Amino acid sequence: MKPAPFEYIAPESIEQALAALAQYGDEAKILAGGQSLMPLLNMRLTTPGVVVDINGLDELNYIRQQGERLHIGALTRQYRLERDARIRQTVPVLAAATRLIGHPSIRYAGTIGGSLAHADPAAELPAAMCALEAELTVVGPSGSRAIQAVDFFQGALNADVRPDELLTEVRIPIRKNAVWGVREYTRRAGDFALAGAIVLAEIEADRWANGRVVLFGVEDRPLRVSPAEAALTQQALSDGQAAGVAAAAVNGLACHADLHASAEYRKQLARVMVKRACLDAVAMRDGKKGQENMTGSA
């Protein structure tokens, strides 16, 4: 179980990385944290001609607040997302979602950009980006372009990054008075979610505003579900109404089936995860739960 032969290049700047991608893009794979790519290489499920190791791009490793937005470099390790004080203050839901990724040793190695560019439909960070309405920057030979998170994920393992482009940054708007819940169901702690949900809203004069409901692990990409968001936003949400938001979230949902969950069961899980994430948000509003306790599987 050893990788097939490839060539290796470790650029030291974005320019060098782009040059390498320009030259070898079609046959190249970008190696960031390696937590998704390396298993595929070891199993020979992918056999790139060139591996472009971007771990030397220190310029992509940062967390900065600029005005009302948080800028996170693509090479920032996941464990920093769960621990960084600014993230925990300004977008704690990101810290909470990150904690659900795999195990500590995965998060010490894995990067935010790597997870986003890999675009696993069951992954937490793509869903978090959609819920947070993040904007992503991708640079290529003809300059950079900004993409909204919901548009970035185009299918299973399919993100809007061309072979000659590099994901460099995400920018997350910081919103006041946010309440949220993030829930996922896994067979074992640390597995990819069979279904997960992130619920996020702001409290404006006792009403819920700008409600966002994102499902993950259910279809081929993270899914913002507008009917549920509408249901969430119109309410002064209480426990009893969470079920209604959950029902709206899964209405008409066509979940995929796999070894561990049939489509119907997955739909049930999605419903329950939305409901529980809603209840977490309600509890947070009511001051019943602190944000520290807001992560949870199942």
Place this chain on the structure above:
Amino acid sequence: MRPQRRTIVTTEVNGAPVEALVDVRTTLADFLREEVGCTSVHLGCEHGVCGACTVLLNGLPVRSCLRLAAQAAGHEITTLEGVMQTERGKTIGQVFVEQFAMQCGFCTAGFALSLYHLLERAPEPVTDQDIHETLGGHICRCTGYVSIVEAAKRLRDHRG
């Protein structure tokens, strides 16, 4: 800059400088075992699930099967061989041996390294949940984890 099939890796393993010419596809796990002689690094699954190949990279536990040897350049790597040179490592070994926190021993180095990192770096207090999260990333088939958790708690309670 040109892509290469082979590269000279200059790194530091267990405090000692290492320099070797490797095929760039060589995993860090294979490099440590075959080139450096760190046979405590065990290959249990080679796809990042079991945790047996865990090493410390700049002090942080990572799966060495999910990393290329070529990526080791400029980093410090510590395996059980290195940890056992420290007082904390010796204490972990002693407590594991007394608690029978291993049976076949194949997964043990991974558990010990993750635990070493927890005891070394985690702020007080180290909770039961911290221990579960740390050890939960490792698979053991022999012990049912009971004795490993007992050893971890003993070490936590006498953390110095």
Place this chain on the structure above:
Amino acid sequence: MSQHSPTTAPPSTEGRRLFDLQAQYIADLTPLPNLAQAAVVRSPYAHARIRRIDTRAALALPGVISVLTGREVQEWSRPFAVAAERPGRYYSCALDKARYVGEPVAVVVATNRYIAEDARDAIEVEYEPLPAVVDVEAAMQPSAPILHEELETNVAIDRQLTYGDVAAVFSAADIVFSQRYVFPRYQSFPLETYGIIASWNPSASQVSFWANFHGPYSMLAVLAGALRVPLSKLRVVTPPDVGGSFGNKIALYPYMALMALASRKAGRPVKWIEDRLESLSASSTGTDRVTELEVAARGDGQLLGLKMRLMDNVGAYIRAPEPGCLFRPIGNFMNAYKIEHLEVNALAVMTNVCPSGPNRGYACQQHYFPIERAIDELALKLGKDPATVRLQNLIQPQDIPYRTVTGGLYDSGDYPRATQRALELSQYWQLRQSTGAAAPSDSSVWRGVGMAVAIDPSGSNMGYIDVSKKATQRRPNLVRVGSAQTTRIYLDATGGIIVELETAAHGQGQETTAAFIVAQALGIAPADVTVIAGMDTGSRPWSVSSGSYSSRFGAVGASSIVAAARRLQENLLQAAAYFLDSDASRLRLRAGRIVSLDDAQIGLSLKDIAARLHWSTGTLPPHLETATQVAGTFVASALDYPNERDQVNSSAVYAFTADVAVVEIDKETLDIRVTTYVTVHDAGNILHPQIARGQFAGGLLHGLAGALYEELRYTETGDFLTGTLMDYLCPTLNEMPGSIVMDHIVLPTPQALTGAKGVGESTAQTAPIAIANAVADAVRHLGLEITELPLTPDKLWQQLGARLEREPAGT
């Protein structure tokens, strides 16, 4: 036999070696120069004719040494022997046809593993896919694809066994019911995979192996036969450290044959370390079984008789030690119950999946699951508690020793007492008031409690396997009986003790235990005893039943240590008598000294005796010339050969386990959690308390894996679905029960010098059943029947989903 359960015991010798960085696993070894590395080309098809193999591109790669294909395998070896009426021809590699996904088709040897895998991928194999069958019942249909055409059937074994008067008790019964149960296919999952170094010596037809093989050493006879070399020309070295097995590595030998032939082809020694994907698809798995069970009972709950149709899916080839899954538990077919009437139809069926073999709790998991589930069903039908029905039917202590109708001799035990202990520790009767339908309806979970008991057979009698044949077809001149083990002990010139085991341990702590036993016998410190670990058939005594399997160390292996230690004691007394000019009967060994009963001033230390025995050999009388070297052999005494009525005492001793599981099922996600698990054992004398406890806890994890998480799954056409650890879900710490209670009672067996029974398989047999019974208790009131494992949320949903959608959870 006196009771023995030490409260303090020495720390782990094996663990010390690990943290001293001196561990030696097979992958760490380079015992020979010029070692090349192998990679195996495997069939991607469940069933396919092999039309052509083109190795040219592979051989052209730099670093590639050779490619072995079925052609040489056919020419250089024979099919492996197996105790089956219709065995099929099983070679180490597919010849003209591949019969499961992962079956070896060729072996590449190269200078390193990376290149070997490059060459593996460069080999072109032209396959002609054939229809495949994976379901055991489908494979018995006349229309099923046939795996081995020459047999004209997929049924390798079809035995009818009858004990007592089944027809009579079934017609006299107040209640008769039947149920079909499915036990799944899951794996031992040792963290260390198979590893082999093979070196073929061309001129002497001799082959040497270094391998993580641990017995039974009868498999080496099968291996030698297949390789067409005398057993004496086959040397197998097992390194001191083997990374677990739980039965899996018993089936290593076909790969040993394959690597021997690869070495023969390459002309140099070959090393092969199996990777995890290979291990999941093509090493060995537990046997999956469909059981049709009929139960006859009296209205008061008294069990009268059973009819069982056992349909074992043995995979593409029936491979020794199969059909052990059908016959290993013959003596304990009735578990711990006083049932005198049994009819068994035992079928081994070949299908297009990986060959099966032992998995912790071999055969007992499969056999007890339907029985213990059915007892719960019987209780329910009669309006009684399952615990009450069990207690009513258990063999009573005054009946022991008890001869089962199938030939087993239950040597010791108090099954009701152990069972009561488990019920008490779990607060079973209180729990019963709040589980299933009795649980509060506003709870977010359904709660259930379930129990299981198991006779835990330890030390397999080699003879049981001949029940696979009708009495008239057994070889009259080869009566296979027994379970034996030898230990050698040496006294060195300074009084040090060296113990040489032949058991080839793989995580059982045998070095620690052996040193403890010898130290206690001689009154010295365990640290003064050196145990030589690992195994070498070239330099140590062994028999075909040697090895570490069937939980046999405590009763058989350790008894041979006791036997050897007693010999050495006797020799020391004789030597001291000679040196002190005293009468041996007036001397005693105390705290490492021989002392005179008559005069406390007279005595000799072990060191003194050792020095004289070694340095004064020229003056010693003949009876002391070899006094420093002893061998102790233990042969289990009560074993017999199957008689014409198919009765046999299939194991040396019989331990007992009684467990209670408490589960909670989330009403919305259907997540199943074991909240409490209580396991009580009667393993006889406890040789080392922490090691025994570790075995119980490990057995629990193993059984929990089979109950809730792990299953090797195939599509109907034989494609393999669980090839990685993302799909095959080994439980981590976080899936273990929240509360684990382990306890034991001590009823020593008179059948072993140690008084110890087995601990190795223990809870692995009961956990799947206790958990299944607990889940059944939790959801019975919803109309669910639990008849197969593993229990997954998705499977519960298939039965409950419509209802949950109608009545949303929490209501």
